[in-house]
Amino acid sequence: MSGLLDPEVAERVLVRALAAGGEFAEVFAERRGGLTMSIDESRVESVQAGDEEGAGVRVISDGTAYFAHVDGLDPADLERAAAEAASALRGERREHRPLQATASTPQPIERRPEDVPAERKAALLRDLNERGRGAGGEIAQLTASYAEARRQIAVANSEGLLTADDRTRTRIGVQAVARRGDAVETGAETLGGHRGFELFDGDPGAIAEQAARKALTLLDASPAPSGSMPVVVAGGFGGVLFHEMTGHGLEADHIQKDASVYTGKLGERVARPLLNAYDDGRMPNEWGSDSVDDEGAPTQKTQVIEEGRLTSFLYDRLCAGRDDVASTGNGRRESFRHLPIPRMTNTYIAPGDATPEELIAEVKRGFYAASFAGGQVEPATGDFVFGVSEGYLIEDGRVTRPCRGATLVGNCLDALAAIDALGNDFEMKTGICGKGGQRVPVGTGQGHVRIAAMTVGGTET
Amino acid sequence: MALGAGAGDAEAYAASDTGREVRVHGGRVESLTAATQRGVGVRAWIGKRAGYAYGTDLSAGGLSALAERAVANARVADEDEFAGPPDSGQDSVAAPALSDPSVAEWPADRLVELALAVERSALETDPLVVAVEQAVYADSAERVAIASSRGIAGEYESSSCHAYLQALAEGEGGKETGLGFGLARGPAALDPAAIGREGGERAASMVGAGKPKSHSCPVVLDATVAASFVSLLGSSLVATAVQRGRSPFAASLGEEIGAAALSVHDDGLDPAGFGSSPFDGEGTPRRRTAVIEAGRLLTFLYDTYTARRGEVASTASAGRGGYRSQPSVSPSNLIVAPGALGFEGLLAEAGDGVYVTDVAGLHSGVNPVSGVFSVGAAGRMIRDGALAEPVREFTIAGDLVSTLKGIRAVGAEARWVPFGGSVQTPPLLIGEMAVSGS
Numbered sequence: 001m002s003g004l005l006d007p008e009v010a011e012r013v014l015v016r017a018l019a020a021g022g023e024f025a026e027v028f029a030e031r032r033g034g035l036t037m038s039i040d041e042s043r044v045e046s047v048q049a050g051d052e053e054g055a056g057v058r059v060i061s062d063g064t065a066y067f068a069h070v071d072g073l074d075p076a077d078l079e080r081a082a083a084e085a086a087s088a089l090r091g092e093r094r095e096h097r098p099l100q101a102t103a104s105t106p107q108p109i110e111r112r113p114e115d116v117p118a119e120r121k122a123a124l125l126r127d128l129n130e131r132g133r134g135a136g137g138e139i140a141q142l143t144a145s146y147a148e149a150r151r152q153i154a155v156a157n158s159e160g161l162l163t164a165d166d167r168t169r170t171r172i173g174v175q176a177v178a179r180r181g182d183a184v185e186t187g188a189e190t191l192g193g194h195r196g197f198e199l200f201d202g203d204p205g206a207i208a209e210q211a212a213r214k215a216l217t218l219l220d221a222s223p224a225p226s227g228s229m230p231v232v233v234a235g236g237f238g239g240v241l242f243h244e245m246t247g248h249g250l251e252a253d254h255i256q257k258d259a260s261v262y263t264g265k266l267g268e269r270v271a272r273p274l275l276n277a278y279d280d281g282r283m284p285n286e287w288g289s290d291s292v293d294d295e296g297a298p299t300q301k302t303q304v305i306e307e308g309r310l311t312s313f314l315y316d317r318l319c320a321g322r323d324d325v326a327s328t329g330n331g332r333r334e335s336f337r338h339l340p341i342p343r344m345t346n347t348y349i350a351p352g353d354a355t356p357e358e359l360i361a362e363v364k365r366g367f368y369a370a371s372f373a374g375g376q377v378e379p380a381t382g383d384f385v386f387g388v389s390e391g392y393l394i395e396d397g398r399v400t401r402p403c404r405g406a407t408l409v410g411n412c413l414d415a416l417a418a419i420d421a422l423g424n425d426f427e428m429k430t431g432i433c434g435k436g437g438q439r440v441p442v443g444t445g446q447g448h449v450r451i452a453a454m455t456v457g458g459t460e461t
Numbered sequence: 462m463a464l465g466a467g468a469g470d471a472e473a474y475a476a477s478d479t480g481r482e483v484r485v486h487g488g489r490v491e492s493l494t495a496a497t498q499r500g501v502g503v504r505a506w507i508g509k510r511a512g513y514a515y516g517t518d519l520s521a522g523g524l525s526a527l528a529e530r531a532v533a534n535a536r537v538a539d540e541d542e543f544a545g546p547p548d549s550g551q552d553s554v555a556a557p558a559l560s561d562p563s564v565a566e567w568p569a570d571r572l573v574e575l576a577l578a579v580e581r582s583a584l585e586t587d588p589l590v591v592a593v594e595q596a597v598y599a600d601s602a603e604r605v606a607i608a609s610s611r612g613i614a615g616e617y618e619s620s621s622c623h624a625y626l627q628a629l630a631e632g633e634g635g636k637e638t639g640l641g642f643g644l645a646r647g648p649a650a651l652d653p654a655a656i657g658r659e660g661g662e663r664a665a666s667m668v669g670a671g672k673p674k675s676h677s678c679p680v681v682l683d684a685t686v687a688a689s690f691v692s693l694l695g696s697s698l699v700a701t702a703v704q705r706g707r708s709p710f711a712a713s714l715g716e717e718i719g720a721a722a723l724s725v726h727d728d729g730l731d732p733a734g735f736g737s738s739p740f741d742g743e744g745t746p747r748r749r750t751a752v753i754e755a756g757r758l759l760t761f762l763y764d765t766y767t768a769r770r771g772e773v774a775s776t777a778s779a780g781r782g783g784y785r786s787q788p789s790v791s792p793s794n795l796i797v798a799p800g801a802l803g804f805e806g807l808l809a810e811a812g813d814g815v816y817v818t819d820v821a822g823l824h825s826g827v828n829p830v831s832g833v834f835s836v837g838a839a840g841r842m843i844r845d846g847a848l849a850e851p852v853r854e855f856t857i858a859g860d861l862v863s864t865l866k867g868i869r870a871v872g873a874e875a876r877w878v879p880f881g882g883s884v885q886t887p888p889l890l891i892g893e894m895a896v897s898g899s
Binding site for chain 2: 045048065067070088118177179227339375404405407456
């Protein structure tokens with residue numbers, strides 16, 4: 001194992017955790033560290049490093065999770081957490097199965113970011129700054145950020161599982177502000193992966209130019225239209241649409257509480273037959289990939305929609321047990337300070353046959369969402385909202401003038417059923433998804449997607 | 462240690478925290494969490510360069526490694542003529558009482574009972590309420606200490622707790638949700654029946670909601686929604702955004718940026734405010750600052766760095782999200798002065814319009830630099846000065862500048878709202894906003 005969790009210590013902790021009963025106990029140990037820095041006003045600043053160690057111990061008894069976490073990985077810290085988790089239980093001691101170490105294969109990292117001098121990272125930020133500012137005289141502000149994070153985790157549980165993972169994620173982001181008179185617009189772009197510094201081997205500076213171009217384009221924008229119309233969503237971060245309007249509703253905790261519009265719809269048709277969609281935690285070096293999830297279950301590729309039919313929900317261990325199925329490797333947690341819950345990994349709609357131009361050519365008057373600032377869904381009602389960061393009008397089958405300030409709102413089931421064409425392009429993008437107060441890295445992806453009708457909320461009067 | 466590693470100045474911020482959380486569903490406990498954490502964050506300055514490092518290893522070796530990393534990080538940063546530590550010597554203030562003993566005293570089974578009472582209360586509110594997705598109680602007791610090479614030294618304790626639920630109501634047209642919440646310094650001061658009732662009533666009142674027609678009309682923002690907009694305003698008034706050209710109010714100091722009905726204070730000492738503390742995230746004594754008076758913008762919010770750069774005094778607005786983050790400028794508690802009109806009065810004044818009880822997508826639907834926003838919303842129609850049918854799946858849009866100027870009345874009943882910062886505000890009546898539905 002990684003040295004995080006000695007098997008003998010893990011055994012002692014599990015014994016302690018089950019001292020007063022419980023069907024299941026687990027110890028999760030973690031060492032997390034990282035470095036972030038940014039550039040603003042052409043100055044490298046906010047250079048920040050952090051190193052944390054700690055553990056969380058969970059005992060499940062009669063469906064209730066008793067959880068305690070501590071900072072520190074000394075055996076005494078871990079045993080303290082176990083005793084705390086078990087303190088509310090009053091049952092008979094239970095035995096655990098002997099631990100059997102299972103090797104996992106972490107995502108390959110070519111160049112460990114912590115081995116690259118910090119000056120090299122500062123130089124990368126200066127390059128982003130120059131490339132973005134060089135994109136046009138109207139770029140008034142530019143900020144860029146660099147982040148590397150490593151999470152080494154180890155999990156042992158009372159069913160004999162003992163496994164570990166070593167995760168390294170690296171990401172840069174650029175936000176450009178363009179100004180012309182009173183008009184102020186922003187453009188943002190990111191590049192990230194479950195990768196080391198090799199992520200920047202290509203032309204990372206290109207994202208600075210893309211962010212700047214978005215901001216500059218919007219200077220010529222007019223207010224977005226309002227009302228119901230066909231919407232074409234571009235690939236890549238457009239996948240946040242599926243993430244919000246379907247992915248969250250398929251997380252089994254919502255389903256089991258009857259707090260998802262997809263409850264009871266397994267096997268039913270929820271979309272037109274052209275639609276196939278997946279959650280895949282094994283995509284090589286993708287942002288949302290891990291070797292095992294935060295309960296030690298191997299990640300997997302799960303088809304959630306097959307030719308328009310709903311084929312699977314997304315499970316962690318606890319929810320899987322309730323439905324008598326196996327975990328789909330979606331039990332994730334932000335850190336050792338959090339309980340695992342069902343979460344997406346990399347979620348995407350598989351590409352279709354049409355070219356993006358063909359999708360657009362069939363729209364008389366509609367809206368083209370080239371990229372989103374983010375989105376939000378209420379799984380119980382299915383209501384969702386997306387902020388469009390770069391949008392255009394579609395007139396007579398062509399993308400025409402840029403629009404500012406548009407938001408898309410709708411209801412999951414209606415919008416999913418209204419997807420009527422898929423482009424043959426495909427791209428994955430990085431996101432940070434929040435749920436229940438926990439933020440985890442997720443990948444979103446798709447090619448161009450057309451929705452026959454959706455409400456666009458703009459400021460045009 | 463940081464000075465030994467080569468820093469000219471250094472500051473250490475230590476925090477420890479114990480907390481509990483109970484989640485219940487269907488009359489049963491889903492999870493019971495006990496949390497302890499402690500750590501240190503070190504800022505180091507070498508001349509005009511600053512660096513930061515934090516960690517949980519509090520052994521002598523761990524702290525020394527931390528100090529060395531902070532210094533190493535300072536070497537990577539570029540020089541900034543305004544960088545440097547705060548000086549001590551500012552008078553400390555009489556600290557408000559921020560701790561309630563019931564946080565430590567209540568045993569876990571009493572907290573479980575409280576969370577279950579929240580759920581029961583919601584279910585009893587209305588026959589349309591069919592379930593509670595989750596009822597949650599959480600608390601935290603924190604100790605904070607700060608010390609610097611310039612002689613700043615201080616420490617304090619504070620406690621807080623909150624309970625909330627998401628109620629589900631069902632009727633024709635499917636499910637609706639309703640949020641109820643309450644916050645206090647300790648569980649003894651929470652009212653589980655009222656929290657549950659709020660969630661239940663909100664969910665039940667939304668049953669049968671349709672889409673409103675797209676039009677422009679008066680809009681009443683309830684206190685929770687008003688608080689979201691006040692938070693957004695607060696983030697536009699921090700000096701960092703202003704000095705770096707990322708605030709729509711950058712050139713508006715001394716000018717009228719809102720209707721005369723609008724007055725806003727930042728008060729880091731209000732005993733009821735959850736952003737209160739005796740000193741801010743870099744040790745400057747907290748204070749009460751008038752930010753907007755009768756619509757006029759009186760000041761921005763400053764920490765030491767932005768105050769030095771702006772040639773003004775710090776407003777003690779260095780916020781800190783624990784030892785993991787270095788200080789950054791943020792409001793403490795934003796307090797909107799209440800007006801004269803009760804809720805009925807606001808509706809009567811609106812005449813025909815929309816009462817907005819929920820907004821979604823504030824993070825993605827707002828351009829923080831220009832203040833232009835378009836967010837998802839839900840609520841009730843207002844017809845002839847009274848609440849009418851529920852509506853959802855629409856957006857409200859506009860820009861922050863004209864929304865503030867368009868405030869026609871401020872309600873009389875203020876409420877603390879903890880989402881996205883600590884805000885106390887009454888409901889607000891906006892004269893006209895663009896509503897997009899069908």
